[in-house]
Amino acid sequence: MKYKAKPLPPVELPDLRVVGKPLRRVDALGKAVGSTVYAGDFSMPNMLHGKVFRSSQPSARIKRLDVSKARELPGVICVLTAKDLPDAKLVTDMPGQTGQKRRAGTDAPVLASEVIRYRGEPIALVAAETLDIAEQALERIEIEYDTLPGVYDPLEAMKPGAPVVYEPDNIVATWKIRKGDVQAGMAMADMIIENTFSVPFVDHAYLEPEAGMAWMDDQNVIHIRVCTQVVEHFRSIARALGVPQNKIHIQGTFLGGGFGGKEDITVEIFLALLAKYTHRPVRLAYSREESIMAHSKRHPFIITHHTGVKRNGRITAAEIEMISDAGAYPYLSPYVLLYATVTACGPYRVEHLKVDSTSVATNNPFTSAFRGFGAAQACVAYEQQMDEIAKALDMDPLDVRRANYLSTGDRNATGQQMKSAVWLEETATRALETLGEKTSECGPIKVGQGFASYMQSYGRITWFHDTSRAWVGLELDGTAVIRCGVPDLGGGQVNTLCQIASEVLGVPLENFIIYSTDSALTPLAGTTTATRQLYMSGSAVHQAASEIRRVLLEYAQLHFEQDIENLELADGKVYVKSDPENFLPLAELTKMCAAEGLPLSNLALFKAPFTDPIDPETGQGDIFPDFTFGAHAVEVAVDTETGEITLLKSVGCHDVGRAINPIAVEGQIQGGSTQGLGYALMEEVQVVEGVIQTPSLSEYLIPTSRDLPTTKAIILESGTGLGPFGAKGIGEPSLTPAAPAVANALTNALGVRIKDLPLTPEKVLAAIEEAKNA
Amino acid sequence: MQPKMITLTVNGRKHQVALNPDETLLNALRQLNYTDVKNGCEKGDCGACAVLLNGKAVNSCLVLAWQADGSEILTNAGLGTMDNPHPIQEAFADAGAAQCGYCTPGMIISAKALLDQNPHPSEEEIREAISGNLCRCTGYAQIITAIQIAAERIAASALVGSGQGGKQ
Ligand code: FES
Ligand code: FES
Numbered sequence: 001m002k003y004k005a006k007p008l009p010p011v012e013l014p015d016l017r018v019v020g021k022p023l024r025r026v027d028a029l030g031k032a033v034g035s036t037v038y039a040g041d042f043s044m045p046n047m048l049h050g051k052v053f054r055s056s057q058p059s060a061r062i063k064r065l066d067v068s069k070a071r072e073l074p075g076v077i078c079v080l081t082a083k084d085l086p087d088a089k090l091v092t093d094m095p096g097q098t099g100q101k102r103r104a105g106t107d108a109p110v111l112a113s114e115v116i117r118y119r120g121e122p123i124a125l126v127a128a129e130t131l132d133i134a135e136q137a138l139e140r141i142e143i144e145y146d147t148l149p150g151v152y153d154p155l156e157a158m159k160p161g162a163p164v165v166y167e168p169d170n171i172v173a174t175w176k177i178r179k180g181d182v183q184a185g186m187a188m189a190d191m192i193i194e195n196t197f198s199v200p201f202v203d204h205a206y207l208e209p210e211a212g213m214a215w216m217d218d219q220n221v222i223h224i225r226v227c228t229q230v231v232e233h234f235r236s237i238a239r240a241l242g243v244p245q246n247k248i249h250i251q252g253t254f255l256g257g258g259f260g261g262k263e264d265i266t267v268e269i270f271l272a273l274l275a276k277y278t279h280r281p282v283r284l285a286y287s288r289e290e291s292i293m294a295h296s297k298r299h300p301f302i303i304t305h306h307t308g309v310k311r312n313g314r315i316t317a318a319e320i321e322m323i324s325d326a327g328a329y330p331y332l333s334p335y336v337l338l339y340a341t342v343t344a345c346g347p348y349r350v351e352h353l354k355v356d357s358t359s360v361a362t363n364n365p366f367t368s369a370f371r372g373f374g375a376a377q378a379c380v381a382y383e384q385q386m387d388e389i390a391k392a393l394d395m396d397p398l399d400v401r402r403a404n405y406l407s408t409g410d411r412n413a414t415g416q417q418m419k420s421a422v423w424l425e426e427t428a429t430r431a432l433e434t435l436g437e438k439t440s441e442c443g444p445i446k447v448g449q450g451f452a453s454y455m456q457s458y459g460r461i462t463w464f465h466d467t468s469r470a471w472v473g474l475e476l477d478g479t480a481v482i483r484c485g486v487p488d489l490g491g492g493q494v495n496t497l498c499q500i501a502s503e504v505l506g507v508p509l510e511n512f513i514i515y516s517t518d519s520a521l522t523p524l525a526g527t528t529t530a531t532r533q534l535y536m537s538g539s540a541v542h543q544a545a546s547e548i549r550r551v552l553l554e555y556a557q558l559h560f561e562q563d564i565e566n567l568e569l570a571d572g573k574v575y576v577k578s579d580p581e582n583f584l585p586l587a588e589l590t591k592m593c594a595a596e597g598l599p600l601s602n603l604a605l606f607k608a609p610f611t612d613p614i615d616p617e618t619g620q621g622d623i624f625p626d627f628t629f630g631a632h633a634v635e636v637a638v639d640t641e642t643g644e645i646t647l648l649k650s651v652g653c654h655d656v657g658r659a660i661n662p663i664a665v666e667g668q669i670q671g672g673s674t675q676g677l678g679y680a681l682m683e684e685v686q687v688v689e690g691v692i693q694t695p696s697l698s699e700y701l702i703p704t705s706r707d708l709p710t711t712k713a714i715i716l717e718s719g720t721g722l723g724p725f726g727a728k729g730i731g732e733p734s735l736t737p738a739a740p741a742v743a744n745a746l747t748n749a750l751g752v753r754i755k756d757l758p759l760t761p762e763k764v765l766a767a768i769e770e771a772k773n774a
Numbered sequence: 775m776q777p778k779m780i781t782l783t784v785n786g787r788k789h790q791v792a793l794n795p796d797e798t799l800l801n802a803l804r805q806l807n808y809t810d811v812k813n814g815c816e817k818g819d820c821g822a823c824a825v826l827l828n829g830k831a832v833n834s835c836l837v838l839a840w841q842a843d844g845s846e847i848l849t850n851a852g853l854g855t856m857d858n859p860h861p862i863q864e865a866f867a868d869a870g871a872a873q874c875g876y877c878t879p880g881m882i883i884s885a886k887a888l889l890d891q892n893p894h895p896s897e898e899e900i901r902e903a904i905s906g907n908l909c910r911c912t913g914y915a916q917i918i919t920a921i922q923i924a925a926e927r928i929a930a931s932a933l934v935g936s937g938q939g940g941k942q
Pocket of ligand 2: 207256257490871872873874875876877878908909910911912
């Protein structure tokens, strides 16, 4: 076999009882029997139905808007336009963040008043007694547009004289990295390799379209039931409505998938407005088509690499340009661009580095967060570039990477030192070894193998000064309760917290109840984004549970007349380690502590490391708490007559620090990589002149059970992460390397490279043809 | 056309409802509060709305309620409960097959229809049976494992039930 797994450095992981075990998630059975209630499943007496009237034009001025006929329709209770909400803007930055980077004046209005910047932009809201009436009301809204010249290509939009989405120009964000001396570095190179790669718009395609309901109570508090990744949006909603922040209450639900698409505000702002203006409960649920039209997309990027290399494969310098299409409103584009910028050169030592990145407004659908958050797009480019370097130098792709891989102690693109384990070679060699020998080729079918390494942050940008809170308490029968604002997207967020607390307190997992994702009744835990919840809220829960553990053990110390070190909490008991028969059920210990007035609950606040922003001129400075490292390897078969690509094998190997629940980690690796494989092979939101050509799941195709083989998940545990028990994060990282691995495997099979995702049969045939003619 | 009174028997409960001819079975079921039947597309693309209609798996968004008049309908919630889950539901929970859980009710219905016909399906047959059910979270692997586990458990309990299992 060509590749052999690099031996792992010795690691000593503490022996744990609950953490690290493949237990059934606390939310699993409810979901399996269909008891879990999702945001679209609620109804209330006296409920109204909401609908959104949207622009049919991508770039226009509203000449006339007349909603009077809609208002007159019997059964219509309320029609709102921008006139009713003077100056209401959608502010998508997180409260408490100090990193505001979006250009002033580019926030999306809640409802468009004059200028329409994308097709599907909301213009009016309707609430009616029935859904039918609400739909009829939409048809009675009269609108006339003056078409404005639009701009649909970020490169065009950067040119002088292009139509301007906002004054003064279309550049909505830029970042720079200046490290070392690129000129000098290039001068040292034996060869300079230049390539441009591009990636398309992608839809999150969560199975649950956005939905929710809202109502007002007897204190004028507006309660919103909604599927959101960010309950903290209650603050932006309050601002848009002009009400105090304590009058908006978001009660999140389990999400039917999020992946970044429910990170920005979706239906909740419309629900709040309609509830406020009607004083009645309102339900609003998007159809699939409306969902695809209304929520963000993953940014298309154009990325150019110029890499100077020595003959031995060592990179001497890199110059990288990145351009992303922000669409009609920036939303999180500046940060997505920053993530891409920071990981532009990948997990490699590049002493002389220059990166220039630009995010450009167009009249396309707006783009924002999507699992991977810019780092995924960057990886598609840098990992194809590494293979191109290998080809140019006639070296093995692994050897080129080996010559450049970061190690612990090295500094990344922004000069931040890597402190945790950096198992790049360890993960890549395991993925490749598991892939095994190449399947033999047959006739027109060519077979190729490829892989990609990556680095991806977990936890937010450190100058955001990120925090999370969690409350843990024991009941008098020895059961436990967690309250923590974390939204559960399906990745096992709430279960993970329970497994952590179970480990610390010795309360069996099934004796936990967790209340989550409520902006008023659970301590705010921050967003379920940025692969941060295990790290942030996991640490907060660990802290709170540890405090209770201390109280229990200090009391038990007196009771058993034993040293604390000789006592343990496990399986619902406290016992003497040297004499396990000498024990007390937790229920009794809890009661005794309560009788003494000891605190059996704790509210903990966990803070990530805080830093100042990176230097705006050089891009240097610490920027993330830490990074996850890993690799994905695949084997593809290509039919050179039809252009069709079949994925034969797929392996993901990641150092997750510590797997709190290995089944859940495996599920992240398999599910995340499937999205990455779809990115490579089939997924593209096609947009022509601002109009989405793939408006439903019949046109926008995602992988089905027949499209891909099972991804083999290899979980490594260095125990060096910043999270509880040494955990890192795996939610986003699982996706990142999959797409470039496919691109590299395809090139390995065909000998030619297609530098633009997705790798469709048409592009494959064209590339084969071109190679023939060359 | 006027609304018509139709009869739907859902999870063993009989409902008489007046419905318009264009009402889908999906909407009718959700209005009757069978909200475990999920709406993911309303076009037959995702399988989230799958139910057993007289024992056959269908996408309820593609069936008009009138066509189901007089039929027996089984939704995932009709298969089992938290206290008494169906072996397929139990296997989904154990194998990590439900991440966000939104595809799960439809997935389990497809699995049930498969195992009713073919108690020992191959991986390929499972992939085929759930190919109309999209899942965006799992990559399908743990769902396939869950269906394999369920098949084994159902077979094992059938052996016990028929007196062929247990101790010699
Ligand atoms: S909702 Fe019926 S198939 Fe998607
Ligand atoms: S578990 Fe989320 S769609 Fe399948």
